[in-house]
Amino acid sequence: MRSIWKGSISFGLVSIAVKLYSATEEKDIAFHQVHRDDGGRIKYKRVCSIDGEEIAYNDIAKGYELPDGEMVVLTDDDLAELPLTSSREIDVLQFVPLEQVDPIYFNKAYYLEPDGRAAKAYVLLRDALEASGRVAVVKVALRRREALATLRVREGVLTLETMLWPDEIRAPEFGFLGETVELRPQEMAMASSLVDSLSGDFDPSEYTDLYRAALESVVEAKIEGRDLIPAPDTTDSAASGTVVDLVAALQASIEAANRGRVGAGTARGAGGAAAKATDASKAPRARAATAKKAPAKKSAAAKVAKKAPAAAVKKPVRARRSA
Numbered sequence: 001m002r003s004i005w006k007g008s009i010s011f012g013l014v015s016i017a018v019k020l021y022s023a024t025e026e027k028d029i030a031f032h033q034v035h036r037d038d039g040g041r042i043k044y045k046r047v048c049s050i051d052g053e054e055i056a057y058n059d060i061a062k063g064y065e066l067p068d069g070e071m072v073v074l075t076d077d078d079l080a081e082l083p084l085t086s087s088r089e090i091d092v093l094q095f096v097p098l099e100q101v102d103p104i105y106f107n108k109a110y111y112l113e114p115d116g117r118a119a120k121a122y123v124l125l126r127d128a129l130e131a132s133g134r135v136a137v138v139k140v141a142l143r144r145r146e147a148l149a150t151l152r153v154r155e156g157v158l159t160l161e162t163m164l165w166p167d168e169i170r171a172p173e174f175g176f177l178g179e180t181v182e183l184r185p186q187e188m189a190m191a192s193s194l195v196d197s198l199s200g201d202f203d204p205s206e207y208t209d210l211y212r213a214a215l216e217s218v219v220e221a222k223i224e225g226r227d228l229i230p231a232p233d234t235t236d237s238a239a240s241g242t243v244v245d246l247v248a249a250l251q252a253s254i255e256a257a258n259r260g261r262v263g264a265g266t267a268r269g270a271g272g273a274a275a276k277a278t279d280a281s282k283a284p285r286a287r288a289a290t291a292k293k294a295p296a297k298k299s300a301a302a303k304v305a306k307k308a309p310a311a312a313v314k315k316p317v318r319a320r321r322s323a
Helices: 076-080 120-130 187-195 210-224 246-285 298-307 310-314
Strands: 006-013 012-021 062-065 071-074 089-097 106-114 132-143 145-155 157-163
Touching: 006 120, 012 120, 062 210, 062 246, 089 145, 106 120, 106 145, 120 145, 120 157, 145 246, 187 246
Parallel strands: 006 089
Antiparallel strands: 006 012, 012 106, 062 071, 089 132, 106 157, 132 145, 145 157
């Protein structure tokens, strides 16, 4: 991993030098916008809406639009005096129980590594924080913006979780909250039974992004010139209809959950293993996923593969309808 920020944790009179790393990454498949006919990349120009001229990046400023449509232009000099952009401190404000922090506030996670000779002070704060059973509420300036954050321990590493500010959380103002909804005791009992039947310990490795796996299969098929196999219809016709008897629906759900519990762990594990195997098998062809063309017929695809130079494989796949 490559550090994206360097600074220090301010803990009382103690200053701990640290490096910041992104703790997460999205495993999404990236696509380019291309010309449907030839696969050429679509480019965008920065054009002024008033004079129609293309604008250099250095000539672009920030603009704040007023309600009447007038634009207030802010330059780098206007923003230079703001009191935080040069701050390189993670300032510990308070230690609080984690359960008091609503997860809706959490935004993005980062790992902190001790920098230079700060390992002893880092471990001291880490162990004290872990022993307290609390998290530290801190302030930090990242990407020219001050953020509220929490500092906690995950797998022996101090982890910074940036947070939204209170006024950035929307209030759930929905009409049904003011209504009185009558529930029968039997309905509550059945709902509780369904919750119990689906309860267990959370293991994230049991779950797989099936959409991404299917999308990778589509890309692979395009590269190899194979016919696409339609995904099976997993829509539950009973669930898609109108529920007439809530208790009957709950009972059916409980029975289905009980039947599925025996093979659920095996199925999820197999799905995870299959996804890993799929990723491993596709790794050597990762660059080929951006091939410019893939003809529908296998024989034609073989001819193209013989003639096309290796560099040409790096161009995006042109979408083509398969039989």
